[in-house]
Structure formats: C-alpha cells, structure tokens
Amino acid sequence: MVTNRIDHTWGMVVDLDRCTGCQACVVACQAENNLAINEKSAFLEKRALEWIRIERYWEGEYPNVKARFIPIMCQHCSNAPCEPVCPVFATYRNDGGLNVQVYNRCIGARYCINNCPYQVRFFNFWHPTWPASFENYLNPDVTVRTRGITEKCTFCVQRLRRGELEVERRAGGRLNDQNMAERNYMPACVQACPTNALTFGDHLDPDTKIRPYFDDVHAHDIHHEQERTTRSYLLLEELATAPNVIYLKKVEPYPIGENEHNG
Template sequence: MASATDTAELPVVAAAATLPTDDPHPETDGHRWGMVIDADKCTGCQACVVACQSENNLALNEENRVIERRAKTWIRIERYWEGEWPNAKARFLPVLCQHCGNAPCETVCPVWATYHNPDGLNVQVYNRCIGTRFCANACPYSVRYFNFWEPEWPSPMDRQLNPDVTVRTKGIVEKCTFCIHRINRTKRQADRDGRPVADGEVEPACVQACPTTALVFGDLNDSDSKVSELSHSKRAFTLLEPLGTAPAITYLKKVDPSHVDEHEEHGH
C-alpha cells in the first residue's frame, strides 16, 4: 500500500480544468440547453427512437446486433415491470445522453474527444476519438455506443442520410447530441434576424416527434422557458441523482392516483 509520502509524489494524470467543479453549471451569457421528460405523458410508443435514427444517420440494428447487445439507439425506452400478476404494471422511461454538468465521461477521455461546450452540451468530437471506450464505461447511464462495424445502408437507402449529420466510422464512440445541428441552425438564423432564439424554437428530432409532448426542450438559462418552469415541478427528479452528475435532463414522476395521499404528504 502506498504511504502518504508516496501519494504526494504521484504524477498529475489530468489537467485540473477537466475535473468536475463545485458548480456544474457556471453562469454564462449563453444558453444552457436542457430537456424535461414527463413520465406521466410518455406512452413508450417509440416514435422518438425512430425519429432519432432517421435524423442522426444511425446504422440499421440487424437482429444479430440486438442479440449481441450492440444495437445502437441514441434514445431508448426502458421498460420496468412493477409487481406480480394480477397487480403487475409496466413503466416506461426514455433514456438518452443526460448531458451532465459533471460528466464522468469527459474526465476519462485521454484525447479530449468529449468535452463540455459553452452551451452546456456534452459534445463528442468524432475525428478526435480513438475508441478507448473509457467514456462508455464511465457513463452511468449506458448511453454511449461504440461502433464495432462500419455502418452500411444498402443502396439506395443511403439517399435518406441527413447531410447535416456526420456518418460515424468504425472504431469510435457516438451518442446523442441533442441534435446540435438543429441548435446551431436555429442560432444562426436568429443571429441573421438579429433576435434571440425563441423558447420552443429548437426541437431535437425526438422532441419534435413525440405525439404526447412528453419531451420538452429549451434553454435552462431562460427562467421564462417552458423547460425551466417544468424542471421546478414537484414531480421533478434526475436519474441516479446521488452520483452528482448534474444532468441537463429532468424527469417528472408518473402520477399514480392510488398514491395521491402519500405524494401530497411527502410533497412530491
């Protein structure tokens, strides 16, 4: 076991600037993009899943890929069983990159392929990634996907590829970007018009598709935005909150009318 003296002499292995800070959301003049997912409205219909695949050029998840646990869906609907027959229930929870303020994936990348951008997004630089998969291992939400194969779209399926989104090569890690290309396009347009980005003007593909509007996206730095308002709901919680990752995604609990009294009592 190393002594206290030995520890003091250990080399510094990471730049201090990349370590988590006390404040995961330092004040900026810009945006801090975030999402609210209302579990009471999410039906588990999967529209967001295919919308994301279509928008972001995700490769086909053939049957073998699913069996081998190597299917990629930047957003997935997790289903949880509760209870036993005849009182069993199913619960749905969409899970995607949480764009953490204290992102465990960012500190472990040896080549700074993943970092926090000024808008609060957890960004992956594909042409910098060398495929160590440290980030995927560090992510407690399992939302980073390694490309084990070159993506293929049998012709003419490749005609559908979105020219705004990079097709990722074999050997790198990819994940949800909050549809950063849509964010940037909207910001450019607002700049050209000489106005701020309006609340609700940016819609990632999953948010746009959601038929029940369970997903809401916006600027958390704008206290008047819908996403800011909802994130302060009494039903609000974040995934794996004790880890201190400070996610940019807030979930709203499903309402269970049979437990109304208990909820009111505990202030949830």
C-alpha cells in the same frame, strides 16, 4: 477570448406519466442522426446503437400489472463522468451546456463508455451500412461515424446551428442575446413525441417551460427529495452527475397491488 458568447444550459424534461412507449422518438433519432439500422444480431450482441432508447419495466404483480417506460438518452451531465476519462479530450461540455463528442478527435479508447452510468454512449464496432436505397436519405448535417469511434446523443446540435443560422439570416447580422429567443430549436425526439412527454428548453431562459422543474431540482437536492414541489427526479441522482435531463413521475403512495383502491 470570445466576448459575444451567449451562455445556455439546454435541458430536457421527460414526463413519464405521459410516455406511452411508442418509440417514435427512437425512430426520429435514428433518422435524424444517421444511425445505422440495428438488426436483431446487434441487439443480441448488445451492440445496438440507440442514442435514445425506451426502457420498459413492469410494475406490480400479475394480474395488477402495468407497463412503464423510461426514454433514456444522454443526460448531458453538468458533472459528466465520461469527460475527465477521455485521453484525447474528444468529449467536453460546451457553452450550451451540451456534452459534446468530437468524432474526428475520438480515438476509440472507450473509457467514456465504461464510465457512463447511463449507458448512453455507443461504440462503432463495425462500419455503419445501409441498404443502397437508404443512402440518399442520410442527413447531410450529421457526420456518418466510421468504425472505431464513440458516438452519443448530441441534443441534435445540428438543428441548433441551423436555427442560429436562420436567426442570423433574418436579422442580417450576428447572433445576440436579443434575437436568440427567436430561433426554433428542438431535438428530433422532442419534435416526434406524439404525447408531448418530452419538453426541451434552455433553463437559463426565464420563460421556458422547463424552468420550474430545474429550479425545483436545484433548490432541493437528493437529500431533500421529499420537499420537491414538482414530480421531478433525476436518473441515478446519488451519483451526483448533475444531469440536464429531468424525469417527471408521480410516485404513488400506495403501489399497485398493495392497495385495492389502486388496482
């Protein structure tokens, strides 16, 4: 039907060796995507809405201990467990390789939340509220989700649309394969990252920085993990969800505390 469709597979590479756990991505995401302010009670009830969160864990035994951080957002799986369980087709994988949540179609069944192994889908248990002075800061390009629907990271698809519009405006015509590369699209978390731990791109594009990591992961699946030439690994790879977010981590042959040279 749509002949001028341009295929993409947007993906992200998260370099955990660079992540300092500063939470800039979390704040940027909250601001960009109209997420309500998570108060302490929301965390205590485990109902905080964070499209990207930093998971912290400790490596080693005291005194040789190091804090490690993993930013976790929607993995935009190519084989997403959340999609087939939605009774109203409110979530699907689109042309851009994004796992899309259609808010106005969602009925709040929460099957997707229960089926997501990464726990990156969130249910609005309450109507989102902001202090009155914050309401003028809401992003007009993003819907304010109401109570009773599921929401998740969109890879800031509103920025993609804005980028496409700017390309069209400059070209004075419709988007095509040639002028596609001119747009400047990156999600808010990538833009905010001070150490460039997050890299974003279209891994069908041969020039993108993330291409070698995706090629490596695609060429060496989990059963050939040792043969990977880069530091890449996928979260919960054994579930075969085929995520489009790759994590880079140097796996130390001598973990902290077991080897005095590493202390």
